[in-house]
Amino acid sequence: MSHKATNWAIQQRGLMPATKLVLWHLCDRHNPDFGCFPSQDQLAADVEISRSSLNTHLEKLEAAGLIRRHRRHSEGTHRRKSTRYILGFEDDFGREPCPESGHGKPQKPCPDFGKSHVQNLDSNLVREPVTTTAREAEENSEAEAACLAACGEGLSPAARAAITATRSVIDSWRATGFDLTSDILPTLGERTKRKRTDPIRTWAYFTAAIAKRHSHRIALAAKAARPGETGTVATASPSINAQDALRRTALWINSGRYVPPSAVSNVMRDALLQAGLVTEATLRAHQIY
Incomplete structure (x- = not known):
């Protein structure tokens, strides 16, 4: 946990509450020495939303210029590794994106990694009871x-x-x-x-x-x-x-x-x-x- 990161998240304005909550939990998972690498499952569990909803909020944060995602894969096997989330206050936030994925640039991503891995909808999307009236x-x-x-x-x-x-x-x-x-x-x-x-x-x-x-x-x-009770209650x-x-x-x-x-x-x-x-x-x- 990084106090600098969570304090930065709290100071951000103009976000919907759920989107800001995702940003806060991202910052809560930030390590000052190594960065931010929470898995989709872990982050969705922290915020108590589905992975598909989580991805929607991450896209909003990225569009707002508050985070940048670096999707990583193992060399040779192209096996997917946990995404690195670069937060807006970090020194390397404005650096050029990784040439492998083309993230942050207009060119088409590598065809092996172009599809998002969070599009499968969860089976239990409802976290709160549904209110029937205003x-x-x-x-x-x-x-x-x-x-x-x-x-x-x-x-x-x-x-x-x-x-x-x-x-x-x-x-x-x-x-x-x-x-x-x-x-x-x-x-x-x-x-x-x-x-x-x-x-x-x-x-x-x-x-x-x-x-x-x-x-x-x-x-x-x-x-x-009770009948017949006396004294101070x-x-x-x-x-x-x-x-x-x-x-x-x-x-x-x-x-x-x-x-x-x-x-x-x-x-x-x-x-x-x-x-x-x-x-x-x-x-x-x-x-x-």
Whole structure:
């Protein structure tokens, strides 16, 4: 992992969230001494998309001038080796392409290697549950925005960019019966109070803690409802209400840190503006407005 590479990826603007996530994972696989050589399977698994979708995003990154691909083959056997990804900040990014493949030049590539090896479609392309209505999609987006806003310094900017690819975990929490304000948001806030040396890259990291809090809350409620119970019943720590989530989202946006455009729904955007917590200029700077 190269901190220089991931920081460079976060600073790029004008990309769709999924395309930027692919760029970030490429940079996360970059070695300062040897370069970037992740396999298609590894990179697709990191981003949690199909290989065909991955190739589409790689083409967008290449068209934007952020990466250059050098497809390598063994001498003599012409056996394919892992592709080298040259990133825009590297010293040799602007050098002439390899004459074997003609990559980056208008001439036709070598006929042995002209066909892409990522065109075979994967059998399992769906990574997230399909939402059937616009309202459901809006609610899912708001839930993720609230979760991101509830997290503190323990969820780094790079982790925030990566974790948005695992939104389906949040949907599964809610489908299981975990309450957003009583179970999910307080747990996220508690578990991300402090900075971490190892990044959190999936919402699934919090599942066990959320389940434990949920069970404890239900047990307390059941105990309080029993007839004849006396004494003070312990309660779970305060939940984060909608206004708290709104304020935290505003703090996140105004801090200047990276905010995925998909993390702020239209409803939340309008609520932030109506409350005067953010300005249109700030939202435009984050490509939200």
